[in-house]
Amino acid sequence: MQTLIYSGEWAADSQIPSQRELAELLGVSRSSLREAISSLEGMGLVRVEPGRGVFVASLEQQAAVGRNSEVHQIDHTPSELYEARLLMEGWAAALAAIHITDDDIATLRKLLGQMEITVKNHDVTHLNQLDFEFHSLIAACCGNRLIRALLAPIFSEEEMGAPRLSDTAFLSSRVKEHREIVEALATRNPSLAQMAMRNHVLRSAKRVQVELPDHVHQLP
Numbered sequence: 001m002q003t004l005i006y007s008g009e010w011a012a013d014s015q016i017p018s019q020r021e022l023a024e025l026l027g028v029s030r031s032s033l034r035e036a037i038s039s040l041e042g043m044g045l046v047r048v049e050p051g052r053g054v055f056v057a058s059l060e061q062q063a064a065v066g067r068n069s070e071v072h073q074i075d076h077t078p079s080e081l082y083e084a085r086l087l088m089e090g091w092a093a094a095l096a097a098i099h100i101t102d103d104d105i106a107t108l109r110k111l112l113g114q115m116e117i118t119v120k121n122h123d124v125t126h127l128n129q130l131d132f133e134f135h136s137l138i139a140a141c142c143g144n145r146l147i148r149a150l151l152a153p154i155f156s157e158e159e160m161g162a163p164r165l166s167d168t169a170f171l172s173s174r175v176k177e178h179r180e181i182v183e184a185l186a187t188r189n190p191s192l193a194q195m196a197m198r199n200h201v202l203r204s205a206k207r208v209q210v211e212l213p214d215h216v217h218q219l220p
Contacts, residue, residue, distance in 0.1 A: 001026075001036055005045050010056045016046065018053070079212055081154065082205040086198055086216055088151055089135070093181065093197035094190035095142035104141050108134065108182045115178065119171045127171060134178055138185070138197075170207055177203060 001022075004010045016022070019030050026033075037054055040046040048054050111134050118127040135155050139148040177200040184196035205212055 001040060005040075005056055012056055012058050014056050015052075016054050016056060078208070078210045079205075082201060082210050082212055083216055085154060085204075086201045086212075087219065088147065088154070089139075089201060090194045090198045092139050092142040092144075092147050092151060093185070094194040095144060095147070096138050097185050097188050097190045097193035099143040100141045100185055100188070104137065105182065105186050107137060108185070111137075112175065112179055112182060115175045119168065119175055122168065122171075124171070127174070131174065131178075138181070173203065173207070 001010075001016075010016055017025065019033050022028075022033050023030050028036075037046065037048070041048055045057050046054050047057055111130055115127055115130050115134075118124075118130065132155055136148075136152070139151045139155075142148065177196075181193070181196040181200060184192040187193075202212070202216075
């Protein structure tokens with residue numbers, strides 16, 4: 001069940017199947033399912049609404065789970081964070097270019113439109129939420145559930161630091177770079193998608209004045 005959430009098969013805020021349906025789908029007993037649901041609720045990945053059912057946590061709630069993950073217990077520098085993003089998100093974008101669907105592209109374009117509105121309204125908080133959703137969707141499209149699970153806490157940490165930059169020029173640059181990523185993904189060319197994502201991460205690091213080691217420019 002946790003895999004279904006991290007893979008995006010069960011979308012944020014969606015209602016999960018009934019216990020009877022899940023028992024048939026997963027081939028487990030209802031008592032085991034109740035224990036699993038209780039565990040997921042304790043982790044903050046689902047919420048139980050009496051009389052309605054069980055729902056996948058919102059993206060904001062999932063981000064909070066990421067902030068409490070083991071990754072955030074590791075002492076690391078901002079430079080290490082961006083270096084990890086550069087490597088993992090670059091490859092995730094390359095894989096996404098292979099697996100992404102027309103519907104996924106349409107969703108990303110819709111997010112871009114919403115981002116442009118938030119820049120006009122100078123709504124930095126909403127822009128950061130859309131940014132998290134944008135990167136999470138690309139990770140979900142990469143076709144590798146482990147990569148998505150590994151990236152989730154990194155996205156949430158990046159989101160925590162993002163509100164520091166509220167200058168309109170900075171916000172517009174972020175949206176422009178996201179558009180370049182979508183256009184690269186739309187070509188279904190892994191190399192172009194990887195390059196667009198890497199450029200975005202490098203520029204993001206520069207915007208927050210994080211100096212990356214020289215060797216990152218030599219990495220594939």
